[in-house]
Amino acid sequence: xxxxxxxxxxxxxxxxxxxxxxxxxxxxxxxxxxxxxxxxxxxxxxxxxxxxxxxxxxxxxxxxxxxxxxxxxxxxxxxxxxxxxxxxxxxxxxxxxxxxxx
Amino acid sequence: xxxxxxxxxxxxxxxxxxxxxxxxxxxxxxxxxxxxxxxxxxxxxxxxxxxxxxxxxxxxxxxxxxxxxxxxxxxxxxxxxxxxxxxxxxxxxxxxxxxxxxxxxxxxxxxxxxxxxxxxxxxxxxxxxxxxxxxxxxxxxxxxxxxxxxxxxxxxxxxxxxxxxxxxxxxxxxxxxxxxxxxxxxxxxxxxxxxxxxxxxxxxxxxxxxxxxxxxxxxxxxxxxxxxxxxxxx
Numbered sequence: 001x002x003x004x005x006x007x008x009x010x011x012x013x014x015x016x017x018x019x020x021x022x023x024x025x026x027x028x029x030x031x032x033x034x035x036x037x038x039x040x041x042x043x044x045x046x047x048x049x050x051x052x053x054x055x056x057x058x059x060x061x062x063x064x065x066x067x068x069x070x071x072x073x074x075x076x077x078x079x080x081x082x083x084x085x086x087x088x089x090x091x092x093x094x095x096x097x098x099x100x101x102x
Numbered sequence: 103x104x105x106x107x108x109x110x111x112x113x114x115x116x117x118x119x120x121x122x123x124x125x126x127x128x129x130x131x132x133x134x135x136x137x138x139x140x141x142x143x144x145x146x147x148x149x150x151x152x153x154x155x156x157x158x159x160x161x162x163x164x165x166x167x168x169x170x171x172x173x174x175x176x177x178x179x180x181x182x183x184x185x186x187x188x189x190x191x192x193x194x195x196x197x198x199x200x201x202x203x204x205x206x207x208x209x210x211x212x213x214x215x216x217x218x219x220x221x222x223x224x225x226x227x228x229x230x231x232x233x234x235x236x237x238x239x240x241x242x243x244x245x246x247x248x249x250x251x252x253x254x255x256x257x258x259x260x261x262x263x264x265x266x267x268x269x270x271x272x273x274x275x276x277x278x279x280x281x282x283x284x285x286x287x288x289x290x291x292x293x294x295x296x297x298x299x300x301x302x303x304x305x306x307x308x309x310x311x312x313x314x315x316x317x318x319x320x321x322x323x324x325x326x327x328x329x330x331x332x333x334x335x336x
Binding site for chain 1: 296
């Protein structure tokens with residue numbers, strides 16, 4: 001049962017990646033479409049980032065006593081000033097660890 | 103002009119910084135798989151067959167809750183719907199390739215591979231065989247995802263929770279869009295998408311990602327009516 005599910009999920013995942021590559025012709029991508037597509041990372045990634053920072057594991061909004069907000073804000077500042085991905089991630093993890101343990 | 107081999111290596115190097123986020127993510131996924139009661143083989147093969155971190159986590163969570171199989175598959179599809187958009191963007195660079203190439207690159211088309219290779223594609227429009235860059239980013243991420251999954255399975259429950267490694271996931275995605283945040287329109291769309299994701303997080307089928315993306319894209323669509331915005335994309 002689980003193997004059928006895993007393989008089905010694999011096929012679905014592959015088709016979401018493959019379908020547009022297989023079907024789309026270059027002419028469909030007008031400047032307007034490409035302009036809109038350039039915003040896609042900014043339209044999608046925040047929906048992965050925000051819940052993991054502002055919500056607790058059960059999906060409830062958590063503003064007070066939430067060290068992830070401070071850690072995320074610190075990482076954001078480090079990222080803006082250093083433009084370094086590793087520095088951004090490590091600084092955020094370090095601040096969260098310090099806030100949680102000291 | 104870079105050779106195919108050099109482009110492949112350039113992809114590997116370009117994507118390397120993101121491994122700081124991907125590797126802990128893989129370890130957490132592997133460790134969670136064991137915790138959710140999946141076998142080591144099932145946990146590992148999910149990384150091979152599905153090869154999409156967030157969908158694998160959603161799959162596992164719902165499976166451990168004995169969710170209906172169609173709800174599980176529907177959720178995986180919803181989480182993965184963002185790939186339609188990646189495929190559409192990438193397609194103009196891989197359109198001329200053979201079917202085996204398209205299948206291989208599709209299988210490897212993850213968030214980070216898209217982000218780093220698309221950036222390279224935009225900055226190097228005239229380079230021949232540019233798809234080797236995507237092969238490099240995709241292969242590196244694939245290889246590290248499998249290794250980190252294995253390490254996670256082995257470490258299992260030994261990783262102390264207070265280490266907070268799962269926080270590397272939002273930090274990775276944050277680092278990936280940080281350069282765009284200096285531009286007001288990108289910042290606005292980021293804030294709207296993020297706010298909507300929190301408001302709709304508890305909607306069924308993990309639809310919050312789709313709803314948030316739709317709200318962000320709607321704003322981009324409205325911006326596209328100003329001709330000067332679109333000009334540089336001609």
